[in-house]
Amino acid sequence: MRAVIFEKQGTLALVDRPEPEVGPKDVLIKPAAVGMCGTDIHVFDGEFEGTIYPLVPGHEATGEVVAVGSEIKTLQPGDHVAVNPATTCGECEFCLNGRNNLCRAWNGLGVVASDGACQEYFVAPLANCYKLRPETDLFKAALIEPLACSIRGYDLLPRRMGEHYLIYGSGTMGLMMAQLAPRAGAASVTVIDTNPQRLKTAAELGIEKNYTSANDAEREKWDVVIDCTGNIRAIEDGLGRVKAGGTFQNFGVAPAEESANYSPFRVYRDEVTITGTMAVLNSFGRAVEMYEAGAINPDPMISHSFTLDDYALALDMFRTGKGRKLQIRPNDTESRVFVS
Numbered sequence: 001m002r003a004v005i006f007e008k009q010g011t012l013a014l015v016d017r018p019e020p021e022v023g024p025k026d027v028l029i030k031p032a033a034v035g036m037c038g039t040d041i042h043v044f045d046g047e048f049e050g051t052i053y054p055l056v057p058g059h060e061a062t063g064e065v066v067a068v069g070s071e072i073k074t075l076q077p078g079d080h081v082a083v084n085p086a087t088t089c090g091e092c093e094f095c096l097n098g099r100n101n102l103c104r105a106w107n108g109l110g111v112v113a114s115d116g117a118c119q120e121y122f123v124a125p126l127a128n129c130y131k132l133r134p135e136t137d138l139f140k141a142a143l144i145e146p147l148a149c150s151i152r153g154y155d156l157l158p159r160r161m162g163e164h165y166l167i168y169g170s171g172t173m174g175l176m177m178a179q180l181a182p183r184a185g186a187a188s189v190t191v192i193d194t195n196p197q198r199l200k201t202a203a204e205l206g207i208e209k210n211y212t213s214a215n216d217a218e219r220e221k222w223d224v225v226i227d228c229t230g231n232i233r234a235i236e237d238g239l240g241r242v243k244a245g246g247t248f249q250n251f252g253v254a255p256a257e258e259s260a261n262y263s264p265f266r267v268y269r270d271e272v273t274i275t276g277t278m279a280v281l282n283s284f285g286r287a288v289e290m291y292e293a294g295a296i297n298p299d300p301m302i303s304h305s306f307t308l309d310d311y312a313l314a315l316d317m318f319r320t321g322k323g324r325k326l327q328i329r330p331n332d333t334e335s336r337v338f339v340s
């Protein structure tokens with residue numbers, strides 16, 4: 001079978017290799033769709049902490065079960081699943097205290113040491129497989145993994161009724177956070193992106209308050225400000241716009257070596273809370289529930305899909321910032337454009 005492999009930092013190849021072995025508690029999955037995100041770029045460029053090459057990328061996957069390990073009774077061939085890519089040691093201080101996403105041996109399929117889904121078949125532990133309803137569109141449902149990250153983000157926010165939300169970034173994560181905000185009690189949601197092209201997606205999702213600069217918005221301060229860009233200028237701008245008593249969240253992944261300026265006096269005087277959020281913690285199952293309940297509208301969010309042959313094209317396109325959510329569809333016969 002065919003697989004995309006990151007052979008070493010900055011080098012990829014499409015190779016033929018045997019199907020993966022299935023352990024007693026493993027599930028063999030024929031992937032339908034695999035979302036691409038900034039993490040894939042970091043893994044390819046050798047900037048992700050702990051990556052061990054060679055590695056098959058792909059951590060935002062859905063697919064059809066084709067075989068299950070000898071000890072598995074809860075899934076069977078033909079079932080549709082979404083896959084939580086995170087595995088943790090279960091033994092460290094953080095795992096033992098219910099903070100598995102902070103595990104010092106945190107591993108993600110397609111990210112650290114275990115192969116991901118950009119191959120014709122891949123293997124995931126049973127505990128990471130979440131069954132979908134048969135009628136759920138398996139391709140669009142690859143958005144469940146980023147949705148699970150968003151729900152973790154909300155777990156760390158105050159979620160009070162009637163608050164005003166300001167979100168930086170009109171990419172997948174910003175748009176997820178924006179669509180969830182009303183469900184967390186938001187009275188209004190404002191989305192900022194310096195790229196007006198990207199704001200079109202926000203508008204298509206019904207987010208009317210979308211601007212290239214927060215200076216253009218009708219408010220000066222917001223109760224909750226979420227950065228989904230990782231961009232230092234956006235973070236510095238956003239921190240200054242948190243209302244007294246409000247919360248700022250670093251959701252986007254900023255470059256590890258960069259620092260942002262903020263006023264410690266203001267954080268003190270106005271009791272501003274600054275919080276991070278990292279990947280998924282007990283939120284994958286809830287993401288499936290929310291997705292199947294229609295909490296997000298996937299249609300305007302996914303713009304292109306690519307075959308395994310075109311993986312490098314997808315990576316290049318991602319870097320240019322063109323398109324919306326890009327997917328790899330490892331078993332599709334052609335690359336497709338949904339929103340041009």
Ligand SMILES: [Zn+2]
Nearest residue numbers: 036037039060
């Ligand atoms: Zn991702």
Ligand SMILES: [Zn+2]
Nearest residue numbers: 089092095103
């Ligand atoms: Zn651990």
